[in-house]
Amino acid sequence: MAPLKIDHLAVVVDNLDAALNFWQGALGLPLGGKEHNEHEAVDIAFLDAGGARVELLQPIGDESGIAKYLAKRGPGMHHICFAVADLDAAMAQMTAAQVELINTTPRTREDGTRYAFVHPKSTGGVLVELYEMAGEQA
Template identity: 60%
Template sequence: MTSIHIDHVAVVVEDIDSALGFWQQALGLECQGIKDIQEEEVQVAFLEVGESHIELVKPTTEDSGIAKYLAKRGAGMHHLCLRVNDIDAAIVQMQQADVEMINETPRVRDNGTRYAFVHPRSTGGVLVELYEKA
């Protein structure tokens, strides 16, 4: 992994508009869009901050994993996404280091990007997403 940076920090919120009051209006970050992702049962807003993004995530159903997380833990940072050049190589590297993957093989989004989550047990408590741009 020669090049790696923070792609985004995902923040679970109760309400997108209310959170935008801070991240967009007060801080002045550019909101690059709000969209419903039906298959993940969330509404998401993307805000640009340097080479990274803040992703505000609001559950749109009551029984998704993210809805349960919000109910149990409250609003706040949910996961950290790191962009890597080659996700296949990254997963092999994780496994060789005895890091526990939630996804042993990459999952694929509609836009072709591939990603895999690392179990928080292996990272010091952080849900880490590894992500390769399509």
């Protein structure tokens, strides 16, 4: 694999506007956009952090995975995502190293992008997403 870069850091918050007061207002990260995602039951704000992004996620309602995470763990860092050129190769490399994947076959988003999650028990407690960059060189 080519050297990897952090694609984004996802943070679960209980109040998006209060969190933006810090990340956008005080820290000065440019707001890349906001999204109301009914499908995932989450309001999202994207901030640019020098190529990587910070994604703030506020759950809508109480039923989503993010809502349950917030209720159980409180607000804070949820996962870190690395962009990979070839998800199949990356997943094979994980398996060869006896790293546990949460999904052993790729998941696909509505826009066709593919991703997988690495189990925190194999990473030192961090939920890690691997996201396949469309059109990247393998």
